[in-house]
Amino acid sequence: MHFTINGNSYEAEVDIRTSLLDLCREHLGLTGSKKGCDHGQCGACTMLVNGRRINACLTLAVMHQDDEIMTIEGLGTVENLHPLQAAFVKHDGYQCGYCTPGQICSAVGMLDEVKKGWPSHASADLTDVTFDESEISERMSGNICRCAAYPNIVEAIREVAAEQREVTA
Amino acid sequence: MKTFDYARPGSVAEAVQAGGRFIAGGTNLLDLMKLQVETPERLVDISRLDLDQIEEREDGGLTVGALVPNSDLAADPRVIEKYEVLSRALLAGASGQLRNKATTGGNLLQRTRCYYFYDTAAGCNKREPGSGCEAIGGFNRIHAILGTSDQCIATHPGDMPVAMRALDAVIVTQRGDGDKRRIPIADFYRLPGDTPHIENVLEPGELITHVELPAPPEGKQTYRKVRDRASYAFALVSVAAVIAVEDGRIASAALAFGGLAHMPWRNPAVEAALVGQAPGTAAFEAAADALLDGAKGFGTNDFKLPLARRVLIATLRDLTQ
Numbered sequence: 154m155h156f157t158i159n160g161n162s163y164e165a166e167v168d169i170r171t172s173l174l175d176l177c178r179e180h181l182g183l184t185g186s187k188k189g190c191d192h193g194q195c196g197a198c199t200m201l202v203n204g205r206r207i208n209a210c211l212t213l214a215v216m217h218q219d220d221e222i223m224t225i226e227g228l229g230t231v232e233n234l235h236p237l238q239a240a241f242v243k244h245d246g247y248q249c250g251y252c253t254p255g256q257i258c259s260a261v262g263m264l265d266e267v268k269k270g271w272p273s274h275a276s277a278d279l280t281d282v283t284f285d286e287s288e289i290s291e292r293m294s295g296n297i298c299r300c301a302a303y304p305n306i307v308e309a310i311r312e313v314a315a316e317q318r319e320v321t322a
Numbered sequence: 323m324k325t326f327d328y329a330r331p332g333s334v335a336e337a338v339q340a341g342g343r344f345i346a347g348g349t350n351l352l353d354l355m356k357l358q359v360e361t362p363e364r365l366v367d368i369s370r371l372d373l374d375q376i377e378e379r380e381d382g383g384l385t386v387g388a389l390v391p392n393s394d395l396a397a398d399p400r401v402i403e404k405y406e407v408l409s410r411a412l413l414a415g416a417s418g419q420l421r422n423k424a425t426t427g428g429n430l431l432q433r434t435r436c437y438y439f440y441d442t443a444a445g446c447n448k449r450e451p452g453s454g455c456e457a458i459g460g461f462n463r464i465h466a467i468l469g470t471s472d473q474c475i476a477t478h479p480g481d482m483p484v485a486m487r488a489l490d491a492v493i494v495t496q497r498g499d500g501d502k503r504r505i506p507i508a509d510f511y512r513l514p515g516d517t518p519h520i521e522n523v524l525e526p527g528e529l530i531t532h533v534e535l536p537a538p539p540e541g542k543q544t545y546r547k548v549r550d551r552a553s554y555a556f557a558l559v560s561v562a563a564v565i566a567v568e569d570g571r572i573a574s575a576a577l578a579f580g581g582l583a584h585m586p587w588r589n590p591a592v593e594a595a596l597v598g599q600a601p602g603t604a605a606f607e608a609a610a611d612a613l614l615d616g617a618k619g620f621g622t623n624d625f626k627l628p629l630a631r632r633v634l635i636a637t638l639r640d641l642t643q
Binding site: 193196206212259290293 | 365423
């Protein structure tokens with residue numbers, strides 16, 4: 154099978170049952186994405202596929218051979234952090250850190266959804282979204298933090314969202 | 323997970339001939355395969371087929387491709403404008419990640435979240451016909467109070483199908499012989515009876531290709547969902563409501579319910595109790611009486627009877643104010 158992950162090409166011979174998450178972690182050495190529940194309930198495995206956030210544990214690798222896959226390893230480097238990575242460090246948006254790669258990938262996808270004008274369950278008006286804390290909590294509900302670092306996660310995301318709005322305004 | 327053959331047909335015609343279990347988003351099927359609740363011998367990957375468009379029809383309705391993801395359907399400006407109840411129902415379900423993957427066709431076929439269905443050590447007539455129902459007499463907080471049988475008290479877990487039931491959607495399919503069918507959603511789902519493992523009228527190999535939404539109904543629309551936490555949880559009770567009021571009387575009403583039955587639940591008697599009446603407590607209580615006629619709790623889900631009444635009345639009050 155052939156895959157494009159973080160702009161790099163990979164060839165892999167894997168069992169047909171292999172999830173996209175296990176492909177990355179167990180076969181390609183990309184261990185940044187984490188396995189929490191392995192059933193789509195915790196969000197630790199969140200990746201971006203063709204720019205959209207999904208649960209990598211709940212999809213088969215074989216179904217993604219023609220896709221552009223982005224994991225936490227592709228978002229930034231130690232020297233050049235992605236703005237969300239920097240904001241998570243600044244606001245201490247974690248304790249143990251296990252959910253963090255999924256939180257950050259999810260937030261990247263989520264902010265793109267907001268930019269496209271997608272409403273959420275928290276939107277009073279589906280055609281005019283006011284992006285506030287309740288929107289962040291609702292839109293990030295697929296990412297569980299067992300350490301309950303939620304206030305700081307929300308703060309980090311809010312700061313990056315505000316910066317993005319200034320740039321586009 | 324048990325192993326399987328994998329095929330990726332290039333067209334609908336090839337897919338319905340492929341002979342296997344269809345997979346698109348996979349968010350429900352792979353979950354169940356990991357637990358060996360589902361053990362398909364062959365997966366037919368339809369995720370690349372050309373069924374991901376939303377098209378306007380001349381009658382004012384929309385035709386939704388079976389592969390349109392839940393996220394895209396919820397955010398489509400035409401859906402938001404004409405079918406707010408559907409957008410709201412979709413947004414009330416699952417998480418952002420899951421909605422990006424889950425499809426329109428797959429969501430119609432989502433399987434129950436009954437604890438005993440998921441537990442392969444437990445008796446479950448839906449998973450293994452003839453093995454009993456441990457939800458009856460067991461933990462049944464999330465289970466049905468309407469349309470149950472002594473074989474199964476599972477609920478359909480979806481939100482989107484509840485809205486589609488209120489909107490009288492039509493499910494378009496293609497069979498192995500190439501024949502197409504248009505199945506009104508009212509005729510699509512089955513009650514458990516003594517065959518709870520058969521959940522709908524699809525035949526083996528029959529593929530959902532589209533869902534047709536009729537021209538938008540008159541009136542105000544909403545979807546109200548009550549659950550154990552504020553987000554990312556299945557409905558205990560939900561209601562999809564479309565209500566029109568003219569000259570101080572309820573002119574039309576479409577009400578479908580989630581969390582109460584083996585299928586999105588709609589009872590014409592509930593709507594008949596409202597149409598022609600002035601909005602108010604008397605009419606709303608009569609509608610709730612009609613809804614709960616024949617309802618039965620199984621112990622830990624007894625609370626759903628008063629909860630369904632209150633959710634219905636609150637929703638009617640909001641929409642007719």
